[in-house]
Amino acid sequence: MGGNVTDEELVVEFANVRSATSASNGQYIGQIDFDDSSVTFTVQAPGAGTFPVSVNYANATGATSTHNLTVNGAATPITVSYPRTGTWGSFSGSQAVTVQVPMQAGANTLKFTRGTGYAELDKITANPYFNYQAYPATQNRDDTNCCHWNGPTWPFATSTTLTGLANLLQDYPAQNHVTKQTYNKLLSQFATLQHKNGEPYVAEAANGDTGEWVYDAQDFSEHYNHSSFNDLVLTGLLGVKPQSDNTLALKPLVPDSWNYFALQDMPYHGRTYTILWDRDGTRYGQGSGLQVFQDGTRIHQSAGLGNTTIPVAAPVTPPAATRMENVAANAWNADQEWFKGWDNRTYTQTFPKAFASYTNTGSNGKRCRSADNPRCVEARDAPLKATDGFIRYDAMPDDRWTNAGSTNATDHLGVDFGYQRSVDEVKIYTYDDGQNVRAPQSFDVQYLSGSTWQSVPGQVKTPATPVANKPNEVKFTTVVTSQLRVVFTPAGRQVRRCHRVGVLVPAAGRRADRQPQQRLGAGRRRCVPRFRRRGGAAVG
Template sequence: MPYIDVPEPAIKKNIYYRWWLMRFNSLDADIPGQTFQFPTSTEGVLGYNNAIALTQPMHIDDLKYLRNPAYAYGDWLSVGQTSKGGRFLDNPGDPENWSNSYTQYIAEAAWKSYQIHGGQPGIAANLARYAECDVKGQLAHYDHDDNKLIEYDWGALTGNDADAVSFHWKPGNMDRAESAYQYSGALAAAQAYETIGNTAKATEMRTLATQIKDAIVNVLWNPNRQLFEHRLKSTNEWVPWKEINNYYPFSVGAVPNTATYRQALRLYDDPAQYPIFPFYTANQVDKQAAADAGEPGSNNFSTINSTVQFRLYSSVLRNYPNSWMNATDYKKLLYWNTWAQYVGGNTQWPDANEFWADWNGSSVNYRSWIHHNILGSSNWTVIEDVAGLRPRNDAKVELSPIDIGWSHFTVNNLRYRGADLSVVWDDPADGVVRYPGIPEGYSVYVDGDRVATVGSLVPLTWDPATGDVTTSGTVTHHTAKSGLKTPSQVVQDSPQMVDMLAKAGVDLTADLTNLAAGATVSASHTGSGSNVSGAVDGYPTNEPFWGAGGSANSQDWYELNFGTTRTLNEVRLHFKDSRPANTTYRAPSAYTVQYHNGSSWVNVPDQTKSPAAPRANYNRVQFPAVGAQRIRILATNASGAKTGLTEVKVFNRGGVQPPGNLATSATASASYTSSWESVTAVNDGVDPPSSNDTVNPRWGTWPETGQQWAELTWPSAKTLNKAEVYFFDDDQGIDLPASWKLQYWNGSAYVDVPGAGAYPLARNQYNSVTFNATSTTRLRVLLTGNGTNSVGLLEAKVYGP
């Protein structure tokens, strides 16, 4: 995580408490299928304990500033992959309780995360698709008269429940100001499409954004009261009872910057209407009117409200200058938001409850039963508003701070498009050097080098290509620096990111043509609710898909006809898993890739499958290149279920291919296996998250000690020259071996592999050894224990030259 220093100790502590909260409420279950397959934040691990669409964008806003992009990307990949190619839905891990689509700005937040971390165009392509489908899906579901505004009739859909006072005025559908998030989502989709060069789609989404913006202004603006108000569909009346939600159009820039529309902001100058604290949902005058009318509802306040208020101030103070809202108000909001996190203001007792209630003017009399919750976020505003970093699409660095009178601050080592970015402020006017060795002023550092400094806390834009600084302040230092990239120039190549994006249908290792695109597809049986084209639309989202539900066959097939002979050597299969909603679809018990040789279907020879056993969602099959016009996947249906595919991708990698893992085609055996463990774990193709893997199958030998072995046997000889082993070590009886080595069967005895290099012993990683090429049908990993503990393996991989 980045280091952040601010002059207010309570706020500094809260910043690190928030980082802890984000990690504490994070889940990386890596469950194969279409539920929790990506790292994702959960809103309230001590309460709600699910990835709820409502708060995901708020999490992403903070998570994008953790140095590992997997935190932020995991959230939007997860919702994008599980929302059926439509409006964003809660994670289906708990469909009985959470299966709705709430007010959210996930697409907007996701795009900002991409602006910070970047990555190959394929990442942006998925984001563009998810964002487009969400915006269009929201409108299709909630915009009943096609006027480009969503309609709600229930306060829960806003996430504010009975705090949303407008629903208590009169019942019925209303055109809602929350439509602002469809506007920002359409713009996010447009920018993502522009990044990948799809100008037609970008234009389409910008046109849709304009239509939504026009509808907000033309339908929701009440010229008599000079306010943006929800509008009752049945009578066309503007709803006089308001929430902070009425101002979402200002937060996303959907309101023209004119004196007329800025009049709506005047209510923020009246604490009787919109107090800075408590940060209520409802306009308090309207809430009292509702109570007087016998509709009191609830009047809670929470971090979700301060979050959207931060968003409002962030936009208004830059884009809608007025006499009613200023930096002092923003500062008060920042301080009160921090105060609320501490019980009774006691900085030794942080507890970000889900919500608070019963403010008596000096204390909070009620704090929700869900503790250490992340219903909202705030570290992003310290980085983007106080320090001033503004995400953008080019290679420049832009700072636009809200000056709250702090003498100093630093945000150190943000991971910014593959570089380390730091922002430092030390006020030259106070005569105190806050950071020894760092010049006073407002400075930008990239990879430890100072690239720009201005003498005052004012907006600036630094161009890394020229070193030029655009600012109203006095530039005291500037220099060019090579290597800073635009988002799409960044290469994300960590094993975690490669794995995550592969599960989402994106190959980060190469930019290859997907031969399945445009193929004619057919199947042995197509079940209700599925269609054959669903598996070749380019995206392995949970829907659309092809499935053999209702088939009477023990085996079903899915065929692709390319129309002409194609050379291919890799197939990627994403199997449907319909749990927990129903048991119709599971990964098959076995499958093979076949091609038509002109007269019959034959198995593609020498298939190397990863993992060896079929699993839900992502499976990769590699083989020596074949030429074929028609291929098919022949699947043996799992007991009690049928096979489905959310996507099939076909590639020809060409050139010299990296060696495949030969272990997956072998049969595993061992000297001894604990009754609760499984020797087949050593070659099941599953990469362990750590040596103490508590999720995936393991091979262990407790309580046996001394020398133990695991062995791989092939039906015919294989030529081998490299192996990688991942040790099992749970600190509870299974430990790293004292030593280990590889042996092979020479036809009459086991002997050490020739020419072996060093045998490393490390936890939480593969340990690799190379040796002279050796032909054998059996390879043994011989482990010598430390005398007191047992030994084990989580995975073994074997390669040939």
């Protein structure tokens, strides 16, 4: 039995512990077959709230089975449903279900008993931010900010270390301490680390001994993206070293046993390059040895794979693209709940301001960024979250607005720029969880003309009808207004919707439209889009 729960936190009654190579730590719980069979875990939580718990299982009954999950002896259990899997005693990362579990501060007992059918348990996984059983063995809680910085493996620190190792091997005199075999071994270990449940994944920090992610908060850690693994492969392993002149340097560190590799359509100095290593010419059919192609034309060929500097054509400067700027985005809107939970600070929204006709008043559950209780806060919908400049399609996005619970025939989400400006494009980023939060049936973009709301003229929507979990673009005849809103019509009664809005204008035109007396301070001018697409910003 594996996961984030130690043997001292596991009690098995009238069920059997069995062995399987695919099970976590080689063991799982089977034959939970009787009315008095049970498997009880103890999980520590930082405060009262609802937290996700993942259950890895096997169910070879051919139909959905269930367990009853009783939390802290509650009278009413939670039903945990297990879709059918392959054979008994066989487990994989994809054989997992997630259940939202209400917990109290401190220790919580999670007792699984038989429901309908049969299922075997491999492990349960709770948010490692409040379950430190994986690493270190004893949590001293001596760092009130968050984490144990010394001990875990941090992807960014690993990336910088491997970058330095590659530079040492490629650019400095030979030494006897480390070799390219050392680099290859460490890079391979780093590649293996960056997985979760069999899929590519990077979180904040891992146990350096076991490779298990230990700082991995749901809907948070997976957005860190602080591994430069691609660069380690390109500049380190394959040895592509960009130069400022009209050359391309290659200093590969690939294993001597490699018979081939290909790097295709690499952009460099405004051109595209393909690098092939084919020892005997049988892999790619382009000839043997090392070959370099510039815009499809071969410019270099050599029999061996070693350090070389290749002359290339002069750089090509691509035509400047029109950079679009999201004038609705206000990055100061982000993370206000965290600031509130951190030190009880208050926040007054500045322009551009978001507004809505109705906002869901319910809680979206606890969000934890640390083991410390003040970091766990109630996440709630808010109009300002729809214009904070971030787009995340998590299972439960933290930065979102919904009108869940509204009885209105239509609802709107809008932005107040604080001054009159020209606008001719809007992007709406919808979110649909397939259950209670759904994409709208239709929407209409409107602008404030004097004191009257009017539909913007000449709306061209791409796509023509709203789609879920993708951007919906609207271009229209330019209007001058201080406020813009999107009016949503639901797909059906009591169907909820979640949206993000971006208002796009050419970046060069933003300052020209701004009235001098309305200019924001230096700090606020930083509230600009962070996401780029094809040389331009297109965010919501």
